[in-house]
Amino acid sequence: MPPARRLDGIATAAAIRAELTPAVAAFAARWGRSPGLHIVLVGDDPGSQIYVRGKEKAGAEAGLRVTVHRLAATTTGAALLSLVAQLNADPACDGILVQSPLPASLGPAFEQQINDALDPLKDVDGFHPTNVGRLAQGRPTLAPCTPSGVIELLVREGILLRGRHAVVLGRSDIVGKPMAMMLLERDATVTICHSKTQDLKAITRQADILVAAVGRAGFVTADMVKPGAVVVDVGIARLDRREDVVRMFGEGSARVADFDRRGSVVVGDVHPGVAEVASALSPVPGGVGPLTIAMLLANTLKAAEARMARS
């Protein structure tokens, strides 16, 4: 088989953002203000700093008004809840995103507690239970950005979902479960696999569309994929040991050369050998990642328009 077509997340994200920019401008012209996105960043997790800067930059480029609330790692839960209450009440705030992970000192349940406290109409991450429920019910809602981005990628690449067997690897609240609901809503037959699944390969080999969101570098190997399947790689991990990069990509590969230059490489859940079997494959980096940010911007505009339509 010829190697898999590359599902280009960078180009698709650029297309979405190119559509958003005039729509954001039209919103601003109509309502006299830009849609406002507020990002709450607690502590100094280096990954989160990078993610938030990416969201801030992309939002500004699209014409959103992005405000980042940078808070010390010692911020109390009460202070965070109070900030959320203030943003809920702020008429110029259309979207609120609390960057995950929050400091461990806030406790394991606090992340959900803060999402529960958001006005569902401003919940641009789609993690409030009301929005999760509306998504499951197939109703208009703010849906989680990463699975929304996967759907956009598949639809814009002309990949048929109706009647096809989609297998989702991973059952997180952020990706796996909402992904399954969105694929089901688009008439795919959906299987959700996870760490307790037995004979995983027998199931993944049935997938017409395989979405990998397990968070284990190179976990999906060629023997797990049906020839001609469409594979979407949602995983993202940084490899910083040369031997791991060599094991995954082979000595002499471009990715090992990358590693030798930079000291680390970013990889997904899908082993590069899958490109020889799949008909289409989203790369990491350059696949789902850029779409997650594009969908955050789209959700912010959608939230702003919905709120103004109600007012």
Add this chain to the structure above:
Amino acid sequence: MPPARRLDGIATAAAIRAELTPAVAAFAARWGRSPGLHIVLVGDDPGSQIYVRGKEKAGAEAGLRVTVHRLAATTTGAALLSLVAQLNADPACDGILVQSPLPASLGPAFEQQINDALDPLKDVDGFHPTNVGRLAQGRPTLAPCTPSGVIELLVREGILLRGRHAVVLGRSDIVGKPMAMMLLERDATVTICHSKTQDLKAITRQADILVAAVGRAGFVTADMVKPGAVVVDVGIARLDRREDVVRMFGEGSARVADFDRRGSVVVGDVHPGVAEVASALSPVPGGVGPLTIAMLLANTLKAAEARMARS
């Protein structure tokens, strides 16, 4: 193979109700009142009349205080929403159930609108989006009664779910989707099939546990079932043409004799031939139906306890 073990919903429902009765009495002793279930019945659909009478009787037997609000088919949406608001505010009302279907004159979206209007803490059907979302997130909630009953039946019959492949036929908001979420939460690998699924038999034959909720009499035939599978029949239909009963059960069968006595028989989604292939099978009637009512009572007590714990 020996014929399938019968998964006895009547006995399981009786066991659940036997556990509920002293728990309801303990609630009443502690709080000086019985848990209050309010059922809203609009119009004179004969099926709904029977269902509501069943719920009323079972509730009273368990010691609940059941109030049925019988309203004319001409009742306006505004009047219904006003009744719901009044019940939401009533401190002696712990659970609210709006019997489906509502009169068509209220419009197709009204049923969801009325469920949206319920206090989620009193939503004993589990159809409010916040409760749907909490269920998807694997959090404590009021879950829909029918899939909850299926889980109770499987668990109390000692059927292992973890790691096994469960296939759900049907993707309704009332059964299929919440069923899938509950099976996933119990570590099954879950596939959801529906009317657009291609090569359905190839998928259902992989099921260790097959839950049929399609609403088509006798739809699941023996050739669709893996030998030794556990099959749960959620369908319920009334056959009132003799030829249909003969086609499904065969001339000379007990069910045809039933038909000849009564003029109709109640059947499920599962063809009787499945009993020769499955290791266990829930009958219709006498399977999931009684459990749905038992779980409604359980949800009412749970809602009452949760509300009083918060007060």
